[in-house]
Amino acid sequence: MAGDESFHHRSSLKQTNKPFKSKFTTKGELKIKNKGKVNRSIQYSAKRNEISKADRRNAAKIAQNKKRQEIININRLFSGTNGTPKIIAVVPLCVDVNSVDVTKKFFETVEKDYPVDNDGRPVTLKVERFKQKVQFIQCRKNVNEILDAIKVADYVMFLVSAEEEVDKFGELILLTIKSQGVPTVLTVVQHLEKIPNKKKPEIKKALTTYMEYHFPGEQKIYSIAEKNDCLTLLRQVTMQTPKQLVWREKYSYVLSENIEYDSNENVLKVTGNLRGQQLSVNSLVYLNNYGNFQIQKIEEDIRHDHSNKNGMSVDENSYKRTVYPDPEIQEDLISENEPDPFEGEQTWPTEEELMEAEERVKNMNNMDGVSIPKSVMTNNKEIRKVPKGTSTYQAAWIIDSDDENDSEDDYSDDDMKMEVNQESINNKISEWQSSMNANEEIEPEVNDEEFEELEIPNKDDLFDAQIDEEEEEKAYKEFIEKKNQANMDLEFPDEVDTPLDVPARERFQKYRGLRSFRTSPWDPYENLPVDYSRIFQFENFKRTKARIFKAMKNVSDEDEDKFYVQPGRRISIYIKNVPQSLYDNYNPKKPFIVFSLLPHEQKMCIVNYVITKHSECEEVVKAKDPVVVHCGFRRFVMRPIYSSNTRGGTNNVHKAERFLQPGRSTIATAYAPITYGPAPVLMFKYNENENIEQMPTLIATGSLLNMDTNRIIAKKIVLTGYPFKIHRKSAVIRYMFFNPDDINWFKPIQLTTKYGHVGHIRESIGTHGYMKCIFDGLINQQDTVCMNLYKRIFPKWNTEIYNDEKVDGEYVNVKEDEDMEM
Structure with a gap:
């Protein structure tokens, strides 16, 4: 009965069994399961040397102390009444500003008298209030003088006007200074007191924006109309650490305060404060306009030691320290090698070898494995014995016995197969001819008088017969004229026209073809000019540079006391073998600078x-x-x-x-x-x-x-040709060459088209420079075929020292000329 059956209530929760773990899940199921998640791949790498936190903190502390010590050394160089003066280059940017007036204003601020006998040379101001010295280079409106002053300056003070804008000369100066290297920038405005008070803030804002554009950062415009303003600017200069130029700090340099010349020994004495690196008496020095010179000796004035802050008196008999060079280790003035004319001697090829080379060039048509009749190779016309009255066209179809023997060798495997297949047909034809001849009468023997010798022209002559040379030359000249009118040089600057009067193999004999411009081999020591034997070459330039800079830092104490002078000292450098013209042309208004040279920098x-x-x-x-x-x-x-x-x-x-x-x-x-x-x-x-x-x-x-x-500098030229006839992948190209010998000479070089096809020369057609070429695809009639040729070029030995003695004076503004034009 139904009542005896047990009743079961359904559970309120749906039972979920444990899923089966399969190792072979499909890609779709994995994609759905992951939902874009990607497992990170484990990278097995070498175990890094992990640095502990204490070691990292110690390394940072060492770097911090090193940086702090460098700043202390720089500040110590300028501190004290006997310290090295900070150099300020006063650069005018406008027409109505003057560097001398600004310098006099600073002297009036500290109640010092401006030197009466100063004729524009660098002048030193001793600021006792701040216990430092400042040296002003009063620049004129001369580009070379300003650039020389910036090379040694710690600060550059730009002079702008409240009444005039910066002219073209000022724009040029700003651009050149930014490219050469900018020291700490100061901006001073003149004639601001002439402007009404309401317009002063507007002018200052405009000048600040202008200087911010050229030198981003906090640029403040200073006015020196009042004494307090000058004093504030001097306080900033003396309290601030100047910015260092990276390229300058690896050299020693001296800004001359006075020079003397001994005409008997040709020795120039330059006095000034040493800056940059320590100076070795064995190194060379460089003088503008004249070049490299050796040092005779260096005198160091101990009374002007920057460590003598209190200005203590020193014994007069021991106020100088003199160092002399060692002739064995002193740098020489040799700047170039003496070439040996017999070092690169080579054996010149004989006439027989040259003739063999020319013969190989002529026989380059055999590169494809096809034998060519001698008449074609020698361009001689073939003579055949034919019946009288036979035309040259009919004689070309008559097979000579020699031609039959030659033609048997020219058959390829495909031709032999075709001959075997047609053997049965030929047998039937021969049987039919024999049956026909049996019914005919036997013809008498033919005398030699009924035959004549006839010249059979080759295929080149047949092709040339269709071309009129005058019309061909006229068409080519018209083509070149149209090409120049279209200004093709602008779009394709490397294209060169093949000359008509000179063979291309002679005109471009120094050029070569490259299959790949980046990877094709090119020997860098091949066909070097004679000037290459005069230069010096580094085996490893970076390693030599690192070794020299390391040696500059690791100087022994013995050599330092014997040959070196530390920066910041006031010294006198005696330079030997200086020409008299340097002293005669010396202008004190120009900054006279002495730079030292590192080893090998004279070469x-x-x-x-x-x-x-x-x-x-x-x-x-x-x-x-x-x-x-x-x-x-x-x-x-x-x-x-x-x-x-x-x-x-x-x-x-x-x-x-x-x-x-x-x-x-x-x-x-x-x-x-x-x-x-x-x-x-x-x-x-x-x-x-x-x-x-x-x-x-x-x-x-x-x-x-x-x-x-x-470094190989390759000059590229492009020889161009144009399609004359096109059949599938082959085409007849013209106007690239004008004789078959040139085509055979340049046959191995790859061809390209401006539409991207690649090909090569197959053979020459005719004697007017037409050639058959094969390409990787069907080319267009409007396409241009190019052949890229390259030749290594070298600079000429014509570098000279630039002398600016004739460019003396101050640049005259062109504002008047501009007003006249308007």
Whole structure:
């Protein structure tokens, strides 16, 4: 019965059993299960040397103490009444400002008399209130003088006017200073007292915005109309630590306060305070406009020791310390090698070898494994014996016995198979001919008089017969004229027209083809010019540079006492073998600076500069045009060559550029003295008739790159041809060459088209330069076939020291000329 059956209530909760764990889950199920989550892959790497927290804290403390000690040493250099003066370059930016007036204002502020006999040379102001000294370089409106002053200055004080705007000269100065390296900036406004009080805040705000644009940061405009304003500016200069220029601090330099010349021994004595690194008496020094010189001795004045803060008196007999060089370790003045003319002697090929080479070039048509009749190779016409009255067209179809033997060798395997298949047909034809001949009468023998010798022209002559040479030359000249009218050089600057009067294999014999511009091998020591034997090459430039800088820091105590002078001391450098003209042309208004040279920096090498053309420069700068280059503290006149700024491939080949193009960085290469970077580079236009009335033209700015002598600068040219007939992947190209020998010479080089196809030369057709080419696809009739050729180029040995003695004076503003034009 139903009542006897047990009743079961359903559970309120749904039972869920434990799912089965499968190792073979499908990809879809895993994707749904993970829902975008990705398991992190475990990376097995070498165990790092973990530094404990205490060690990290100790290392940070050591670095902090080192930095603090450097700042203390810098401040100690300037502290005290006998300390080294801080150098301020006073640079005018406007027409109505004057650096001498500003300097006199500072002297009046501390109640000192401005030197009456001062003629514009650097003047030192002793600020007893702040126990420091300040040295002013009163710059005139001369670009070279201002750049030289900035090279040694701790501060640059820009003078602006409240009445006049910054002119073109001021804009040029700001741009060149920013490119060369900017010390601590101070801005002083003149003639602000002439402005009504209501307009003063507006003018100050405008000047502040202008200086902020050029030198971002907290730029404050100072007015020196009142004594308190001058005193505030002096307090800031004396209390502030000046910013150091990285490229300058690895050298020793002296700003001359006075020079003397001994005409009997040709020795120049330069007196001033030593700055930068410690100076070795065995090193060379560099003088602007004249070059490198050796040091005879150095005298150190102990009375002006910056550690003598209280100015204690010193015995007169022991106030000087003199150091002398060691002739065995003193740097020499040798700047270039003496080339040995017999070192690169080679055996010149004989006439037989040259003839064999020419024969191989002519036989390059056999590269595809196809035998060619001798008549075709020698371009001689074939002579056949044919019946009288036979035309040349009919004679071409008559098979000679020699041709039958030659033709048997030309058959390929496919032709042999076709011959076997047609054997039965040929047998039937021969049987039919024999049956026909049996029914005919036997013909008498033919005499030789009924035959004649006829010249059979080859296929080149048949092709040339269809071309009129005068019309062909006329068509080519019209084509070139139209090409020039379309200004193709602008779009394709490397294209070169093949000359008609000179064979291409002679005109472009120094060029080569590269399958890959980045990876094709190119020996950097191949066909080097004679000038390469005059330069010095580093095995490892970076390692040499690191070794020299390390040796500068690790000088033994014995050598330091015997050959070195510490920075901050007042010294007198005796420079020997200085020409008399330097002292005769000396102008005290120009800053006279002595820079030391590091080891090997007097030697010549291949120097590469990375530069960028100035956006406002409208001059067309061509390769090998003379330019003035400011590199660090040295100036040269050189004719550099330019190349693209690329990393280069495995062959270190870089494309040469004919012009310095704006908007992109370029590498300038020239023969120049070695310089350990970093070093700023400024490039100006060179003018032989340069004078102070012409404002210099800034071409480019940049920095020193390296001394890579193996950098290959390849000049690229493109020979172009145009399709004449096209059949599938093959085409007849013309106007690239004009004789078969040139085609055979350049046959191994790969061809490209402007639409992206690649091909090669198959054979020459005719004698007018038409050639059959095979490509990887069907080319267009409007396409252009190109052949890229490359030749390594080298700079010329024409680097000279730039002498600016004729550019003396102050630049005259062109404002009057502009007003006349308006």
